[in-house]
Amino acid sequence: MPRIPVGDGIESGLQWLVDHVGAFFEAISAILLFCVNVMYQVLASPPEFVLIAILALIAAATVRSIGMVVFTVLAFVLVVGMQLWTETLQTLAVVTVAAVISVLIGVPIGILAANSSRTSRAVRPILDFMQTLPVFVYLVPAVFFFGIGVVPGIVATTVFAIPPAVRLTELGIRQVDSEMVEAAHAFGARRNQVLREVQLPLAVPSIMAGVNQVIMLALSMVVVAGLVGAEGLGGIVVNGVTQLNIGVAFEGGIAVVILAIFLDRVTSVFGTRRQRSPGIPEWIRGLLRRDETPSSEPAPV
Amino acid sequence: MSATSVIEVRNLSKVFDLSPDQARKALDAGEDRAQAVREAGGVLAVNNASFTVESGELFVIMGLSGSGKSTVIRMINRLVEPTAGEVIYDGTDIGGMAPQQLRELRNKRIGMVFQHFALFPHRTVRENAAYGLKTRGISRRERLERADQALEQVGLSHRGDAYPDEFSGGMKQRVGLARALATDPDVLIMDEPFSALDPLIRRAMQEQLLELQEKFRKTILFVTHDLNEAMRIGDRIMVMKDGEVIQLGTGQEIISHPANDYVEDFVSDVDRTRSLTAGAVMQSPWLTASVDDQPPKVLAWLNKSRGGGVYVIDGEGHIVGVATGERLSEAAASGKTDLRDCVVDDFMTVSDETPINEFCHLTGGHIVPLAVVDGDKQLIGVVPRAKVLHAIATAAEETPQHA
Numbered sequence: 001m002p003r004i005p006v007g008d009g010i011e012s013g014l015q016w017l018v019d020h021v022g023a024f025f026e027a028i029s030a031i032l033l034f035c036v037n038v039m040y041q042v043l044a045s046p047p048e049f050v051l052i053a054i055l056a057l058i059a060a061a062t063v064r065s066i067g068m069v070v071f072t073v074l075a076f077v078l079v080v081g082m083q084l085w086t087e088t089l090q091t092l093a094v095v096t097v098a099a100v101i102s103v104l105i106g107v108p109i110g111i112l113a114a115n116s117s118r119t120s121r122a123v124r125p126i127l128d129f130m131q132t133l134p135v136f137v138y139l140v141p142a143v144f145f146f147g148i149g150v151v152p153g154i155v156a157t158t159v160f161a162i163p164p165a166v167r168l169t170e171l172g173i174r175q176v177d178s179e180m181v182e183a184a185h186a187f188g189a190r191r192n193q194v195l196r197e198v199q200l201p202l203a204v205p206s207i208m209a210g211v212n213q214v215i216m217l218a219l220s221m222v223v224v225a226g227l228v229g230a231e232g233l234g235g236i237v238v239n240g241v242t243q244l245n246i247g248v249a250f251e252g253g254i255a256v257v258i259l260a261i262f263l264d265r266v267t268s269v270f271g272t273r274r275q276r277s278p279g280i281p282e283w284i285r286g287l288l289r290r291d292e293t294p295s296s297e298p299a300p301v
Numbered sequence: 302m303s304a305t306s307v308i309e310v311r312n313l314s315k316v317f318d319l320s321p322d323q324a325r326k327a328l329d330a331g332e333d334r335a336q337a338v339r340e341a342g343g344v345l346a347v348n349n350a351s352f353t354v355e356s357g358e359l360f361v362i363m364g365l366s367g368s369g370k371s372t373v374i375r376m377i378n379r380l381v382e383p384t385a386g387e388v389i390y391d392g393t394d395i396g397g398m399a400p401q402q403l404r405e406l407r408n409k410r411i412g413m414v415f416q417h418f419a420l421f422p423h424r425t426v427r428e429n430a431a432y433g434l435k436t437r438g439i440s441r442r443e444r445l446e447r448a449d450q451a452l453e454q455v456g457l458s459h460r461g462d463a464y465p466d467e468f469s470g471g472m473k474q475r476v477g478l479a480r481a482l483a484t485d486p487d488v489l490i491m492d493e494p495f496s497a498l499d500p501l502i503r504r505a506m507q508e509q510l511l512e513l514q515e516k517f518r519k520t521i522l523f524v525t526h527d528l529n530e531a532m533r534i535g536d537r538i539m540v541m542k543d544g545e546v547i548q549l550g551t552g553q554e555i556i557s558h559p560a561n562d563y564v565e566d567f568v569s570d571v572d573r574t575r576s577l578t579a580g581a582v583m584q585s586p587w588l589t590a591s592v593d594d595q596p597p598k599v600l601a602w603l604n605k606s607r608g609g610g611v612y613v614i615d616g617e618g619h620i621v622g623v624a625t626g627e628r629l630s631e632a633a634a635s636g637k638t639d640l641r642d643c644v645v646d647d648f649m650t651v652s653d654e655t656p657i658n659e660f661c662h663l664t665g666g667h668i669v670p671l672a673v674v675d676g677d678k679q680l681i682g683v684v685p686r687a688k689v690l691h692a693i694a695t696a697a698e699e700t701p702q703h704a
Contacts, residue, residue, distance in 0.1 A: 177417075177419070179415050179416070179417050179419040180419045180420075180421060182380055182415070182419065183413065183415055183419035183421075183432075184432075184436075185380060185407070186378060186380060186407055186411075186413040186490075187407060187408060187412075187413070187432055187433040187436050187480075187484070188404040188405065188406075188407040188408030188409075188433065188436045188437070189404075189436045190404065190436075193436060197421075197435075198421060201421075201423045202421075202422070202423060
């Protein structure tokens with residue numbers, strides 16, 4: 001059996017891409033870097049304890065448990081105490097940007113896949129590939145294209161985190177009771193009306209479960225991203241490990257776990273709780289509804 | 302064609318799981334189309350159905366699951382695309398409608414009610430009822446107002462702010478009905494609307510539907526697998542089996558002249574006790590006394606018959622009361638001559654048109670058998686308890702004969 005040069009082919013293909021569309025990758029790199037920096041600036045602009053208070057408020061509004069609020073405050077105070085606040089915010093910025101990109105790409109593909117079995121069949125092997133190919137394998141080409149730093153980390157994270165967004169969006173839409181979709185059609189709704197008014201709202205719990213998964217996967221990638229020079233908690237952990245400094249590595253690890261627990265609890269609320277008016281917490285809905293009731297004023301068309 | 306027909310269905314067929322070309326080829330195969338379709342790997346859901354629905358009638362399509370009844374009604378508003386055949390709505394071929402026209406037809410002319418209600422859980426009841434008007438593009442204020450009117454028709458006007466998951470099945474389906482009524486359609490398509498409800502609620506919903514129908518006179522296509530339901534509400538009933546129309550007629554026609562063994566089987570499931578009336582099971586009163594009879598004479602009759610009492614009737618045939626043995630003996634002993642002094646009120650009457658299931662619990666509670674009276678309150682017969690049991694037993698026996 002002669003050797004089949006799969007690796008050589010991929011290598012020369014990647015080299016061709018770098019040589020011919022390098023400018024394209026540079027543009028993407030610049031955009032991503034800009035997004036992460038803006039995100040970081042926004043997060044870093046308030047004093048640390050103000051931001052902790054804001055995070056505690058978010059926890060209170062979503063999870064609505066005193067325990068969660070106490071945990072949020074104590075845990076992030078610990079992060080500040082470990083002098084990892086800056087790195088934590090860097091990581092949070094990377095995770096946020098990567099998650100937003102993954103959702104922006106993944107959810108529309110999921111919608112397409114839900115409405116067409118052919119798309120679904122075409123997308124599935126690609127998702128499998130993205131999810132199971134060992135991360136390091138595409139981390140190196142990412143460095144090829146985007147250089148050392150935070151950007152290859154974001155790209156690798158995004159590739160890794162898109163599949164759950166696609167899968168859970170498709171699942172959520174397909175799980176919508178077909179009789180309800182039929183009912184919308186029976187009353188003369190257009191396809192995009194059916195999607196907007198029936199399928200998407202009812203798929204929201206599943207889509208939000210997907211978003212939660214995206215965020216968790218993105219977070220699990222930060223350490224890996226540290227390997228290619230991304231700053232943040234990943235860099236701390238990688239430094240600690242490579243210098244055999246167990247204490248530092250653990251401190252970075254604990255900060256990652258704190259961030260993970262916070263993000264998971266806050267985002268999973270939307271996935272598990274059956275929303276009537278999806279995405280909007282009950283108390284805001286109450287306010288909105290009270291605004292609607294006066295029927296004296298003409299309603300917007 | 303009569304001038305009042307709203308929907309005319311001609312040679313409608315539907316094949317699932319085959320491409321349109323393959324399906325048409327299989328349908329053209331000739332004699333056994335079902336066989337041809339099956340060999341091609343498809344399912345012939347509806348086979349050459351033709352019927353017309355008149356304006357303002359409640360047209361019931363009845364069949365078991367898999368009989369094609371739900372597919373037929375979905376082809377009328379083209380939720381299911383017909384493989385062959387035509388649906389003419391008010392003179393227009395629905396198959397030739399452009400998407401925009403079709404949406405208008407669904408939105409303005411044909412309302413639909415679903416078996417599992419198909420309410421949108423993320424909208425309030427009022428918003429659900431307003432959904433058809435929303436797709437029509439009517440302003441929020443107006444559509445909610447009209448939704449409230451529709452909810453009022455089904456008795457839910459005060460619950461518009463609730464969400465569907467707060468409602469029981471019957472209430473949900475009333476919302477489903479309100480949603481269909483809110484668009485003021487000419488035709489209502491109801492796909493087994495009451496099948497998911499428990500029997501008591503189903504009965505109440507049927508009555509409410511009939512009341513609404515009395516008021517609005519919509520053309521209603523009503524699908525059911527329950528012949529009793531079909532009989533109760535349908536002006537005409539179309540029986541389907543394996544995608545074919547087996548029989549089309551009024552309930553009475555179908556019961557008295559079933560088209561074939563299948564319909565006969567189906568009909569045998571109808572609760573026959575519903576057709577057994579007091580008039581049908583009564584026997585002539587074996588012992589009555591006129592008010593002019595003398596107590597000792599009546600007492601002698603009574604002792605001979607070993608009954609507990611005897612109906613006393615006046616000159617017009619009306620019941621005066623029941624003369625009991627005890628009273629008669631007293632009267633005979635004290636020398637009273639008027640039979641009116643010997644009667645008690647210990648009896649019950651029913652009209653001869655009362656079905657057996659409504660009066661059977663009344664029998665046996667008194668010393669005399671249940672009295673059956675006609676419209677003029679004249680005694681025309683009696684129903685002893687044994688007779689009731691006999692009639693029910695006979696009706697039950699008739700059923701398995703056909704099965």
